[in-house]
Amino acid sequence: MVSKVLDGKVALVTGAAQGIGEAIAMAIADRGARIVASDINVERGEAMLSSLRSRGVEAHFLRHDVSSEPDWIAVVAETMRLFGKVDVLVNNAGLIEVCHIDDMPVEQFDRVMNVNVRGVFLGCKHIWPAMKAAGGGSIINMSSVTGIIASSDGSAAYSTSKGAVRLLTKAVARDYIDRNIRVNSVHPGGIRTPTVEPFLADPDTAPAVIGRTPMKRIGLPGEVGAVVAFLASDESSYMTGSEVVVDGGWLAV
Template identity: 45%
Template sequence: MRLQNKVSIVTGGASGMGAAESALFASEGSNVVVADMKIEDGMEVVDEIKSTGGNAIFMELDVTDEERWEVVVADVLKQFGTIDILVNNAGISGSYQPDIMSLEAYDRLMNVNSRGVFLGMRSVLPTMCESGSGSIVNISSISGIVGQSYVHMGYNASKGAVRIMTKSAAVQYAEKGIRVNSVHPGIMPPMVSSVGTADPETRKIMLEDVPMNRVGLVGEVANAVLFLASDEASYITGAELPVDGGLTAR
């Protein structure tokens, strides 16, 4: 198994790609902490994992909540003794509200998608430094690499911040044995918080930019995250991996 006996935290693990990553990690032998604001959905993911013989627990977490991060990390260390992997996956959509010039939306996007990732890294790095190893995978987006129509520019800003923050952390923590990489999903099933970009007509237009001419599958992103999280990627840090059907290759 590719993550045998590892302990992983997956933020936003209650839904979409985070749920797929949690299930895949568990199937590869990891103890998985599904961390999310959505308690019921998170518990369902955990139950599903357990029903297939995997090991997972749920912990309530708002990634913007500094104190809650401390509690979650302390709890995980108490239960499992270590944290090997953090997937900073939680996020909100760039079309969660229709006004794409809203300042409130800009602040919220930066708070959840960017500050949340910083807080996640800051919370686990001390224990990873202590153990001398760790792997962090930050979920950015094609929106962190290219500009787009239909999406609040705060989303692009937040995902661009994740992209470069990843490289910065990779440079700063390589000597401590910690790898930090980013994954950049393309046009995927709409996020729970999507409003504008969930519209079928809009999605059809968005798909015109995808050389493979289809949306991605959550499992295709989970596979990329698994690779970077695992020891198979032992000489890879600071890398950005698009999983986008070729969109950013244009």
């Protein structure tokens, strides 16, 4: 039984329909928070909502394109209508487009940046009134190990976007430090998600995926969720502008 360190808190988690986002929502809910889960995938989001509610969690699901400013305004307004505040924002929604830079259409690059960077910027911008009502809060932005060290597998746009999230987090942390809002980034390595599963199932690519990680295993979404829940709680009260790596030792070599 985990400690209810988030009892009474309200959390908004984007990209929560599956994978790491779903695990984050579950981990935060298990620690006592009420949840607004958002995602562009309505069908999967509704299924995830049913799972949350079956565990006795007070939760709601909202369709949400994080690259859209009107969507952000509407989602924050609806969360305020439902709960009157937001204590925790997890900017988890993200997009991976694998393509080498010389072959990448500019529209594809823009799509990655719009979701991964613009979406985080808009979340940090528009959550302020809701966190003001809460007396402050915690923002957790999901980056990646490839936001710290670039990969050579056609993920130039993704790495660029996640590097931007890393520094945007630090900038917003400085901007919001006098508003009692902490802002930190989380940098997962190889995690078992629907996006990664095809690579793990392929005998040609699975050894390379696992071989990058000194622990010699793939991480689980719940292992990331537990770290995010810690950053959401007052147990991390002296942390802001930090980058927390969850990678099985990937960056330790």
